[in-house]
Amino acid sequence: MKSAKAKKTYRILLILGLFILGYFIFVMLQSNASASDRYERTVDLSKYPGVDLVTEITETKKYNMAIHYPIFKSDKINREIEGYASSVKDDFLAMVEEDKEFLKDRAAVLSLAMEIHPVVENVYSIVFSEGSYVAGANAQQKTKAYIVDANKSQFIQKTEILKDTKQNREQLYELLNKKFKESKEYSPLLFEDELKIWVADPNNKFNGMYFTDKEAVFKFDKYEVTAGAAGMPSISIPLDEMQKYLTDEWKEKLQIANDKNDKTDDINNNTQGNNKPKGEKPVKDDVDSSKGDKRVALTFDDGPHPKNTLKILDLLDKYDAKATFFMLGNRVDFYPEIVKEIADQGHELGNHTWNHKDLTTLSKVEGIKEVERTNQAIKSAAGRESTAFRPPYGAVNKQVQSAISSPAVFWTIDTLDWKSRNPDAILNIVQENIRDGSIILMHDIHATTVEAVEPILKYLKNEGYKFVSVSEL
Numbered sequence: 001m002k003s004a005k006a007k008k009t010y011r012i013l014l015i016l017g018l019f020i021l022g023y024f025i026f027v028m029l030q031s032n033a034s035a036s037d038r039y040e041r042t043v044d045l046s047k048y049p050g051v052d053l054v055t056e057i058t059e060t061k062k063y064n065m066a067i068h069y070p071i072f073k074s075d076k077i078n079r080e081i082e083g084y085a086s087s088v089k090d091d092f093l094a095m096v097e098e099d100k101e102f103l104k105d106r107a108a109v110l111s112l113a114m115e116i117h118p119v120v121e122n123v124y125s126i127v128f129s130e131g132s133y134v135a136g137a138n139a140q141q142k143t144k145a146y147i148v149d150a151n152k153s154q155f156i157q158k159t160e161i162l163k164d165t166k167q168n169r170e171q172l173y174e175l176l177n178k179k180f181k182e183s184k185e186y187s188p189l190l191f192e193d194e195l196k197i198w199v200a201d202p203n204n205k206f207n208g209m210y211f212t213d214k215e216a217v218f219k220f221d222k223y224e225v226t227a228g229a230a231g232m233p234s235i236s237i238p239l240d241e242m243q244k245y246l247t248d249e250w251k252e253k254l255q256i257a258n259d260k261n262d263k264t265d266d267i268n269n270n271t272q273g274n275n276k277p278k279g280e281k282p283v284k285d286d287v288d289s290s291k292g293d294k295r296v297a298l299t300f301d302d303g304p305h306p307k308n309t310l311k312i313l314d315l316l317d318k319y320d321a322k323a324t325f326f327m328l329g330n331r332v333d334f335y336p337e338i339v340k341e342i343a344d345q346g347h348e349l350g351n352h353t354w355n356h357k358d359l360t361t362l363s364k365v366e367g368i369k370e371v372e373r374t375n376q377a378i379k380s381a382a383g384r385e386s387t388a389f390r391p392p393y394g395a396v397n398k399q400v401q402s403a404i405s406s407p408a409v410f411w412t413i414d415t416l417d418w419k420s421r422n423p424d425a426i427l428n429i430v431q432e433n434i435r436d437g438s439i440i441l442m443h444d445i446h447a448t449t450v451e452a453v454e455p456i457l458k459y460l461k462n463e464g465y466k467f468v469s470v471s472e473l
């Protein structure tokens with residue numbers, strides 16, 4: 001009797017055990033399938049002897065990564081470069097983890113692209129461009145350049161090539177400043193004082209700087225010395241203009257390479273008649289500028305919102321401030337009377353596409369449709385057209401831009417209001433970054449942003465700022 005009872009108990013326990021085991025196997029298979037929907041790593045030969053190229057593609061529900069880096073014959077070089085590539089990945093994945101609750105509608109993206117430029121025999125510049133978008137409005141863009149001697153398995157520091165003296169740095173600043181000013185594209189976006197600080201900083205080892213066999217190239221991170229609209233600006237200086245900044249050893253090495261190629265591509269388009277409507281004013285160090293003629297553009301994205309936008313309109317009215325509202329077509333459609341109110345109070349109407357798609361992921365036709373449809377909705381609601389356009393995520397390419405008549409408007413101060421949801425934090429970011437000509441990015445869909453608006457208006461008014469639309473700026 002007893003043993004039959006025990007047998008029965010064992011059988012029940014066994015079945016139960018199998019169930020539990022089966023459940024765990026099921027859960028493991030599930031999580032494996034969603035953790036990595038696609039992972040590919042390929043290694044290809046490059047056109048340079050002794051350099052192979054690695055491409056890693058990872059696609060999951062939450063993020064997509066495309067990573068490119070070179071492999072040399074030298075372990076020492078490979079360790080450093082692979083270490084850099086994995087730190088870029090790790091930083092990105094940490095951000096994805098931090099912001100994962102915001103990643104329901106749109107996967108985060110990381111791309112680490114790479115270029116190789118031969119400098120002199122066996123010496124290459126390896127130039128990385130990192131672009132990442134996790135959540136919110138801002139896409140990050142960073143750069144890093146290595147110069148390697150593949151034969152000697154060595155990295156060459158930029159300060160071994162550049163004569164690193166205080167006087168030299170001062171002159172280098174003058175030269176870079178001049179080159180920025182000569183560039184039609186970057187000149188209106190340069191922060192001269194930040195460039196000056198950047199060059200003079202003894203900790204600056206010229207991370208993004210590299211050489212080709214014809215020129216020295218200074219590549220900067222987004223926001224490092226320019227407004228965000230410049231992306232990652234890159235200033236090329238022909239080697240013959242660089243002579244006096246080079247150490248004797250490298251002057252000789254590079255001169256030989258330069259003679260061999262004997263080619264000068266001087267990019268001297270000194271254009272003052274640059275009257276693109278987008279033109280921001282060159283932002284100067286404004287410590288001594290007289291109070292009252294400084295200007296700032298407040299911009300509100302992703303609305304209109306039936307309550308919050310109206311509250312903001314009241315506050316703007318109280319401070320006699322004009323702002324710009326970059327609105328989503330589908331919301332305009334829903335709240336046309338709010339759009340009419342914005343227009344009637346004299347604010348600028350901005351187009352932020354129909355439903356916040358990344359335009360760079362659409363075809364040209366689809367992209368135009370997103371923008372055009374929104375223009376129509378704004379016009380029928382407000383009785384006048386939108387006069388400014390801001391691409392979602394700041395993502396725009398030449399193809400999209402060429403199809404849209406208004407220039408893309410970006411921002412110089414990202415308040416991160418969508419993330420902090422904290423009026424004090426929003427005000428703080430403004431206080432720390434404000435300067436004449438700033439464009440401040442906020443979102444009128446959040447109640448916490450509304451709470452930050454009055455303190456910001458009060459603070460900036462006291463600092464002598466006038467509130468204008470982005471087009472006026």
Ligand code: NI
Pocket residue numbers: 137301302352356392393
């Ligand atoms: Ni937006």
